[in-house]
Amino acid sequence: MGLLDLLRKLKSDQNKELRILLLGLDNAGKTTILKSLASEEVTNITPTQGFNVKSVNSSGFKLNVWDIGGQRRIRPYWRNYFENSDVLIYVIDSTDRKRMEETGLELEELLADEKLSGVPLLVFANKQDLLQAAPASEIAEGLNLQTLRGRTWQIQACSALKGEGVQDGLEWVMKTVASKSKSKKKK
Amino acid sequence: MGCCRSKMKAKDKIPEKKQYSWDKRNNEIDPKNFIIDGAVDETIIRKPGTINGQQFVVQNCKNSKIYLLDHVATITVDDCTGCLFVIGAVKSSIFLRDCQDCKCIVACQQFRTRDCQKVDVFLSCTTQPIMESSARMRFGCYQLAYQGLLEQFQQAMLSVYNNNWSNIHDFTPTPQSKNWKMIHEDVSLSELFQVNSNPQSEQGNGDNTVGSTLDGVSESKLSFKNEDSVVPLTRGAREKRYDDSCLVVVFHSANSFKASKDFLEAVKDKVDLIQTKEVTLSPDEASRIFADSPSMWKSTQRGPVIGLEFNGDDCVKVCHDVIAKLSSEDQQYYASKSSAAAKRVIDQLYNFCEMQMIV
Known part of the structure; x- marks a missing residue:
């Protein structure tokens, strides 16, 4: 293989790797979603103290998914992980009515950050299997997602525990990334 | 080009109507029955089988005794003061927020607190318990028995042998003093948790099982003695x-x-x-x-x-x-x-x- 071929291969491999950020309040279910994405068992998950990272293969892409702990005290560290993110996945505990406002404010702050500008946003309305869950439509309204400008977004109802809806969210991510890279090439 | 992109976006905004299990939810279960809100000076007992693995919410309660003698999917306890909680087995997490002067017995997969003060917890927890912005917390080993509790542990997928009650992670440690300590091993749970709101229930003294006056508890044979407990009493991190x-x-x-x-x-x-x-x-x-x-x-x-x-x-x-x-x-x-x-x-x-x- 010549040097040029090697470089070309390296470049195309690079393009096939995606950096995905998984953020949200503590107890939202981020790690359960991470494990569900990786088709791993979701029993006995310990509260995340730092971060977890997993590589997941999906339709020829290698997704590097970063799941960062969500306690109030460690949220200021989220920004250390923003750089070069291809997709932001924001996880919401749909049953946590007490903290709907708090999770909305955190999301707002994330979306205002320059490093995440234009990054596609997938919101997982998690824990839909539970009795007190608010429907995804209600959460979308509460978060004012309709008013978002300059960003592709989607809200997906899911239950990471039951493994429902997570793959549908991932499909949206893949579709969005594919169309984004196509439009980039056309430019 | 722009036109093509906006068309794609519009299509994306309307996800195909896919049926999920929660779309065909059983409407006979009223979520209101799984919330205890604003109880003051009350004793509330939920008998085995009445929660049956559903989610539960407790909020805004004062000086009340709340017995949830069942397995629960997950539970949040918010803004409670001076309350006692006895909770059988929680399949995923229990989250205590803005609670003060409370006492709690609970078995769970995850234990979390935020903004709590002075809470005593008798705990059985599969993973490492965590606390944030909480102070004067005390922890001890879960000791509880009643009829059907062992089966509830199985339904909540908890093992009575996996208990990390003394291995606490504090997200907000303070340099001067520790925010938590272990409860003295001689503390008697029976004295703390006895159902005694009804004076008649105290008649059988020395017996930790509760008197027959409290409907639903008597037949459950509630006990806080360590020799009865489904979770063995461990010393954990004690010296x-x-x-x-x-x-x-x-x-x-x-x-x-x-x-x-x-x-x-x-x-x-x-x-x-x-x-x-x-x-x-x-x-x-x-x-x-x-x-x-x-x-x-x-x-x-x-x-x-x-x-x-x-x-x-x-x-x-x-x-x-x-x-x-x-x-x-x-x-x-x-x-x-x-x-x-x-x-x-x-x-x-x-x-x-x-x-x-x-x-």
């Missing part, structure tokens, strides 16, 4: 009282659960129980842990093993003596050959268990 340690492993069999109980019963009052684990060992790990007893390797592969860590004078001999009495063709046990060997194997076993928790 060890003796030099000698011993690890006993109860291998999987049709009766290994009872065999472990029998073993604990037989060594009671002779040695201290420090910690217990129920874990499935990989062949690799089994050969490392039982390096000195290759005959045991095969036994580890039958199913999850139960590990019991003991501490006490002569505890290796005490454990071997009991094994000699209890073991049979159907039930095998292993005990460390010496205290030094025990310490090595205990570290290995716990490291392996921690590894299992890593995502």
Whole structure:
């Protein structure tokens, strides 16, 4: 293989790797979603103290998914992980009515950050299997997602525990990334 | 080009109407029945079978006693003051927020607090309990029994042998003083948690099971005595009282659960129980842990093993003596050959268990 071929291969491999950020309040279910994405068992998950990272293969892409702990005290560290993110996945505990406002404010702050500008946003309305869950439509309204400008977004109802809806969210991510890279090439 | 993109976006905004299990939810269950809101000076009892694995919410309660004698999917306890909570088995997390002066018995997979003050928790927790912005917290070992609790543990997929009650992680440690400590081991749960709002229920004194006046509790045979508790009383991170340690492993069999109980019963009052684990060992790990007893390797592969860590004078001999009495063709046990060997194997076993928790 010549040097040029090697470089070309390296470049195309690079393009096939995606950096995905998984953020949200503590107890939202981020790690359960991470494990569900990786088709791993979701029993006995310990509260995340730092971060977890997993590589997941999906339709020829290698997704590097970063799941960062969500306690109030460690949220200021989220920004250390923003750089070069291809997709932001924001996880919401749909049953946590007490903290709907708090999770909305955190999301707002994330979306205002320059490093995440234009990054596609997938919101997982998690824990839909539970009795007190608010429907995804209600959460979308509460978060004012309709008013978002300059960003592709989607809200997906899911239950990471039951493994429902997570793959549908991932499909949206893949579709969005594919169309984004196509439009980039056309430019 | 722009046109093409906006068309795509518009299509994306309307996800195909896919049916999920929650779309066909059973409307006969009223979510309001699974919330306790604003109770003041009340005693509220939810009998076994009435919550039946649903989510539960407790909020804005004052000076109340709340008994949730069932298995629960997950529970949040918010803005409560001066309350007692007795909660059977929680499948995923319990989250206490903005609570003060409360006492709580709970078994769960995850235990979390934020913005709490002065809460005593008698805990059985599969993973490492965490707290944030909470102070004057105290922790002790879960001690609870009532009819059906063991089955509820199984339904919540909790093992009575996986309890990390004393291994707390504080997200907001303060340099001057620790935000939590262990409750003194002599504290009697019976005194703290007794259902005694109705004076008649106090008649049978000395008996921790509750009087017949409180409907639904009497037939449940509620007890806070450690000899009745479904979760064995462990010393956890408390200072060890003796030099000698011993690890006993109860291998999987049709009766290994009872065999472990029998073993604990037989060594009671002779040695201290420090910690217990129920874990499935990989062949690799089994050969490392039982390096000195290759005959045991095969036994580890039958199913999850139960590990019991003991501490006490002569505890290796005490454990071997009991094994000699209890073991049979159907039930095998292993005990460390010496205290030094025990310490090595205990570290290995716990490291392996921690590894299992890593995502």
